[in-house]
Amino acid sequence: MQNVLIVGAGTGGSIILDLLQNLEFMNVNAIIDTDEHAPGIIRAKKQGIAYGMDWTSYLTDDLHIIFDVTGDKSVFAELLKARPAHTVLIPGSVANLLVRLLEENDTYIKRIHIEMHKQRMIFDSIEEGMVGIDEEGTVDFFNKSASKMIGFPIEEAFGRMITDVIPTTELPRVFDSGVAELNEEQILGNGLKIVTSRYPLFDSAGKKVGAFAVFKDITEVVALAEEITDLKKVKTMLEAIIHSSDDAISVVDDKGNGILVNPAYTRITGLTEDEIIGKPANADINEGDSIHMRVLKSRKPVRGVNMRIGENNREVIVNVAPIIVDHQVKGSVGVIHDITEMRNLMKELDQARTIIRKLESTYTFDDIFGGSSDIEISIEQAKLAAKSDIPVLLRGEAGTGKELFAHAIHSGSERRFNKFIRVNCSAMHSSKLEAELFGQESEVSQSGNGSTQGLFQESAQGTLFLDEVADLPLVVQARLLNYLKSGTIFKNGGTYPVHLSVRVIAASTKNLEKAMHEGAFIEELYYVLNRLSIQIAPLRSRKKDIPSIIGHLLVRLNQEFGMNIEKITDEAQERLKQYDWPGNVRELENVLSRAMIYMESGDAVIELIDVVKSLSSRENTEEEQILPEKSTLNSIMDEYEKTILETALRENTGNKSLTANRLGISLRSLYYKLEKFSLI
Structure with missing residues (x-):
């Protein structure tokens, strides 16, 4: 909780007071103004917030932030x-900037709430019942269709044990086993099948x-299935149900030719019955294969396939199941859910999350994945390091995640609300x-006009x-x-x-030690930076972390590639x-x-x-690479010698005596070489 004092209760101070009151991590200690009738003073009186005309008594040790909006x-x-x-x-100019950022953040949060409400409306409009539980067996999702079928009010279901509902x-049982169960028949307590x-x-x-x-x-479908023995009778008896559905439905015969579509199908695809009936099942597909044909060949249902169909190129999710009568496939039925609008809503939600993440500025320790001892030591x-201000030296190969x-x-320190500025020292021209x-x-001039700030000044109170x-x-x-x-610094x-x-x-x-011995790195600077040195292990030494890293990367790449x-x-x-x-994690x-x-x-x-193709592309690229322009024989030999040492250590499970043999x-030469290449 951040304790705040607002000095100045005019329009700006009133706005800041209103915004901070809506933030759970901000606590307004008091608002000060020489005018006891100022808008901010009046609001403070109504809300029970301390106020006054003199700020000196509020400068306590537990005060974190002061907003000066007096001008x-x-x-x-x-x-x-x-x-x-x-x-x-925080001066008035910065406070005004924070006001704009907070207002923008509040706008995006409201948009997210609206989008969540829209999604809830979508789920409540679906005919299928949906029920979700948490790991304690408590109901945490329950839509209207579920409430109607089960006969249990939505507001009473949330927070109850699933066995009560x-x-x-x-x-x-499915939670305990971790195994999905598809298309299981069940009879509810009210007799509904x-x-x-x-x-x-x-x-x-x-x-x-x-x-x-x-x-x-x-219930009705089972009753009909017991009486009907061929596809034409199924079509006749189910036509009324199919035509009343809001989901698009298409039915093909055992040859894959269309025999039935409902009005919702025509609406979504833009195609008439004449363009579908009697035509092959792929007549409506713009992108992807015919799921009907796949189901007819395999005799197994296919669910959750993303496709684009019809003249409108609508993005849909398709579920297709075979129609089996007397153990023979008589055709297949497909249910199509139009997700174009839902996808647009999800993209807008992702954009809002990205903007909010940028406003929050940086990554945290929650973004570092891995459970090996090496990475856990580095994280600890x-x-x-986040609890102090001493310099930190991060060491590791390219791509290990030093940034x-x-x-x-930075995000774990008290400087997290200030700037984080990265400088690539190798990319900047030395001049x-x-x-x-x-x-x-x-x-x-002597007044400072014409002077420019450097990155040190830009990152003041923050991290460079x-x-x-x-x-x-x-x-x-x-x-x-x-x-x-x-x-202190001196400008040029x-x-x-x-x-x-x-x-x-x-x-x-x-290798900073090598650079220091060669005179390319100042020795005293090395020891100042090395007060707190964190070695980040390469990915090859913590391969058991690969599954968890892959899971994290897939979430991000799914969003990036759609x-x-x-x-x-x-x-x-x-x-x-x-x-x-x-190249490590990168x-x-x-x-x-x-x-x-x-x-x-x-x-x-x-x-x-897919992985073999991707790795082959990577390895072929490596084979086609020529010698780096600035490499020397010594540097190449050093890299090769380091690789040999790492391989020998790995083969002997780190035993130095066995490795030397x-x-x-x-053994003395081995320790010298290990120290030379920072392998110990």
């Missing part, structure tokens, strides 16, 4: 001088979080790097992430060292020190575990992206063949 520079100066050291003072339920499909629910980490059932009243070290760790440390970091003092810090020129290293020791061309509070996080893929990939097969995962991942993401691109339309599972070198 009086002298008041701001007095507040700046008198505030507790840890209290953040449906005594004959099998959902707890239904056909139901039950599914266990898993989160992105593979943990069971509940179970879900979809069911439909089949990073969480400790993700830097974001997480411009100093001015970019420290700013430029112009000779035009220096990626590939080993590539900084020595002169910039010296100036960085000076800041870390004194807390400036003569006066600028005092700043910036958290510095550095990262490097290079796909609905549900899982990856065990065989495909095993193939990924056999690969050594020189390369794994690229391989999954290529595998999704190779998949057929409508597929929901990444198979072994295997390589034919002394």
Whole structure:
């Protein structure tokens, strides 16, 4: 909870008071103004919030934020001088910006609530009953169709045990087994006969979080099936039901030719009965294969297939089941759900979530996945780092997630509400790097006009992430060292020190010890940065984390590609575990992206063949690469020697004596080489 003091109760102070009252993590201690009739004072009186004309008595140690919206520079100066050291003072200009951001955030939250309401309306309009439970067996989803069939009010069902609502339920058993059950007949307590499909629910980490059932009243259908023996009679008796359905329905005969469509089908596809009846089952398909033909061949139902159909190119989900009479396939029936509007709503919701995420600024420790001891140690070290302001050095190969760790440390610190700025030290031109970091003092005037701020000043009270810090020129290293020791910088061309509070996080893929011994990295800077060093293990040393990382990546890639990939097969995962991942997690993401691109339309599972194609593309690309332009024989030999050492250690499960014997070198030489390549 952040304690807040508002100084200035005019229009701006009133707006900030209203916005902060709606935020659970903000507590307004008091609002101050010299005018006791100011709008903000009047609102504070009505809401029971402390108010007054003098702010000095409210500058307590538990105060976190002060909003100065008086517009009086002298008041701001007095507040700046008198505030507790840890209290953040926000001037009127910044407060107005925060007001706009909070109003925009509130707008997007309202939009999300509207979209959630629309989705609830959609679920309540579906004829199938839907019931969901959590891991305790408590009902947490219950639509109108379910309430009507079961005879239990919606408002009374939520929060009740599922056995109280449906005594004959099998959902707890499905949750315990973790295995879906499709098209099971069941008789409810009121005698209604239904056909139901039950599914266990898993989160992105593979943990069971509940179970879900979809069911439909089949009392009339069963009664008819007992009397009807051929497809024509089925058509006659069911026509009235089919034509009254809001879902699009199409029926084909055993040859795959259309024999029946309902008005909803004509409405969704834009095709008339004459264009469908007697025509092959693929006449209405713009993208994908005929599910009717697949069902007629396999004699098994197919559900949840994404397709585009008709002249309007509508995006739909198709469920098709065979019609079997006297053990013979007489045709198939398809139920089509139009999801074009739902998909648009989901895209808007994803966009809103993305915008909110950007407003929240950064990643957190929840975005780091893995359960191996190496990554858990790195996460614990990073969480400790977040509690202090000392410099942090992140070390690891390219693609291991050093920037993700830097974001997480920032978001877990007290600086999380301020800027996080990343600098790629290897990408900036050395001639411009100093001015970019420290700013430029112009000779035009003494008042500061014409001068430019550097990234240090832009990240004041926040975090500056220096990626590939080993590539900084020595002169910039010296100036960085000076800041870390004194807390001050000098602009280029400036003569006066600028005092700043910036958290510095550095990262490097290079051997800093080697660079230090070669004179390319300042020794004292190395020891200052190395006070808290976090080594991030490469993916090849923690392959058991690959399944959880894949689950997280699939969620994000599904959103990015607009796909609905549900899982990856065990065989495909095993193939990924056999690969050594020189590009680490970043390369794994690229391989999954290529595998999704190779998949057929409508597929929901990444198979072994998709992974093999993707890895083959990666390996062929590697074979076609030529020697890097700036590589030398020494650097190539060092990389090769490091690879040999890593392989020998892995083969001997880390035993140093066995590794030295295997390589034919002394134990002392082995330790020297391991230290040289930062392998211990």
